[in-house]
Amino acid sequence: MKAIIAATIIGVIMMFASILSNNKSGIVSLATVLFFFLFGINIWEVYESINATGVAAPAYLNNMMSLDSFAIWFSMLMSGCALLYILLLGKEIAKVGKHVGEYFALIAFIMVGIYLLAGYSNMLMLFIGIEILSIPQYILAGSDKRNLKSTEASLKYFLMGSFSTGILLMGIAMLYGATGSFDIINFRMLQTDALNPLALSGILFLIIGLGFKVSAAPMHMWTPDVYDGSPTPFTAFMSTIVKAGVFVAFLRLFHASFGNLTNHWMMIVAVITATTLFIGNITAVFQQSVKRMLAYSSIAQAGFMLFAILSVNATAWQGIVIYAVAYSVATIGMFAVLIKLKDYTYDGFNGLAKKEPALAFFTTIFLMSLAGIPLTGGFMAKYFVLLAAVQQGQVMWLVIFALIMAAVSVYYYFKVIIAMYFKTGEAELNHEVTGYDKLMLGITCLLVILIGLMPQLLLNL
C-alpha cells in the first residue's frame, strides 16, 4: 500500500518538476533519486511483512487488494528492475523528446499499475490495474513525435489495446453474471463438473484479453510493429517490466480462482503456449534488425512464461518470479547496448568486439541469458518454469517442444555474437561509451550471473 501511494506521489512530483525546470539532466537525476526512494519504500514493506509472519495478509478496503508476501516481494523486485532501467537508460529517455518529466511521471504511474496487478483480489482492481498499465504505454510508444514509425506504433497499440480491453471487460462481466461477484476468491465456488457456460465463456474471454497484453500468439500481431516503432528506451520498459506485471496478474487469477477448473482451460492455454513459442522463435530467425528480433524474442519468452500459468503448483509461482527478473534484467541490458549503436541491423554489430571489447562481452552475457545457457539467469528461469510444468505432468509434449524451440532461439541470439566477434567491420556508435555506462552494464551482467548461480535469492517467500 505504501508503495502504491509513493509511486503516485513520485509521478506527481515528476510532473511538477517538468514545469519548474527545463534542465533535462536535472530531471533525470531527480527521477533516479525518486526511484531509489521508491525501491527503499518497497524494501521497508517487505521488511514489515516478514516481521508480521503468522498474521493473515492484510485485506485492504473491502477486499479490493490482498497484499500477501508474494505481492509485496514481487513489487519490490519489479521496483528494483525499474531502478536498474532508469540507471541504465535514464539519459537515453531524456533524448527521446521534449517532455522528459512527463515520461518519468508515466513510468511511475505504470509502476502503480504493476503494484495493483501484483496484489489485486477483485476484478475491478484487475481492470483498473491493466488500464493504468496500458494507457501510459500508448503514450510512451508515440512519444517520439518526429518519427512516423513511433506515431504508427502508438496508434496501432492504442486501437488494438482498447479492443482487447473490451474483450477483457466482457469476460469480467460474464464471470460476474455467473457468480454475482467481482471477488476472485468467490470464483472458486464455480463447480468443476457441469460448469456454468457463462463462466466458461468468461474464462475464455479473459484468456484472450490477458493473452493480448502479454503478446501470446495468436494475439501477438501488434507486438513487432509496436516494439520496433516505439523509441528504444521505452521498448525496453514495455517488453520487460510491464509484461512481467501482467503475467503475475494472469497467474494470480488462473491459479487462485480457476485452479480447480484446469480441465476446462488447460488445453486452450497449452495450444496458445505452443503457438507462441513456435511463431516467436521461428519468425525471429528471419529478422534483419536486432530490435525487431528482440520484439519477436519477447514473444518467444512470453511463451516460456505461459508455462507458469499452465502448471498450477507452487513451483510455478517461483518460476514466474525468477523468469520475470532474469528476463527483465537481461533484456534491459541488451537494449542499453543496442541503443548505443547507430545501425540496428545485425551488420551494425560487425566488429564491435575489436572496437569496444567490454560492450561486446556484456552483450554476449545478456544474449546467453536470453538463450538460456547455464550459469546465467535465463537458464534458471527456464529451468524453473519447465520444472513446474513437469511436476504438473499433463503437458510433457509441450515441455519437449519448448526445449526444441529454446534450441532454435540459440541460433538467432548467437548470430549477434558471431557478428561481434568473427565478422570484420566498423561498428558505428551513436556516442562514446562512458565509464558510467560500462559500470552499470557490468553491474547488470553481475546480476544476470548471480541469478544464474543463486536463484534462491529471489525466492524469499
Added chain:
Amino acid sequence: MDLFEAIFWFLTAMAIGSALGVILSRNPINSVLFLIATFFAISGHYILMNAQFLAIVNIIVYAGAIMVLFLFVIMLMNLNADVEPQKSRLVQFAGIISGGILFLLILAALRDMKAAGVIEKTATDIGLMKNLGKTLFQNYVFPFEISSVLFLSAMIGAMVIGKKETLVIDKN
C-alpha cells in the same frame, strides 16, 4: 403482454435494429446517428431495470458528449464521402466465417444457461442515485480513488501527444 414487456420488446428491437444500422449504413454520419439511437434504446433498458443514474449518464456522456465528438471528427476529416477502400471478396468471406463461428460457439455455450443456475438479480433499488453513491463511496472507494491515477496519466498523455513538435520523416 403487459406494458412493461411491450416496452421491453420495443426497446430491444430498436437497439438491435439501430445497431445493425450502424454497421450496414454506407454514410458515416448515418452510422453515428444510428449509434445515438442505440444508446437511447439501451438507456431505456436501464430505466426498466430501475437504474436511473446509469440511464442519465449514458445519455449525457455517450449520446451527448462522445457522439458530438464523433460527428466533429467525421465532419472535420470530411469522411462523409464514400471513400472506404473495398475489401477483397476473400477477406470478406474469411471475416464472415470466423465471426459466424464465434457467434455460433457463444450461442451454443449460452443456450442452456438457464439450466446451469445463473444468479438472476431482480430489479432492486441499487440503481438509484442515493444507493449507488453509498456503494461507490463505501465498498468501491479504492477503485474510485485509484482511477484518478488513470485519468492523470491520460491527461499527461493528451498534453504530450498534443503539443506541437516539427515532423521529420524518418529515413528507414
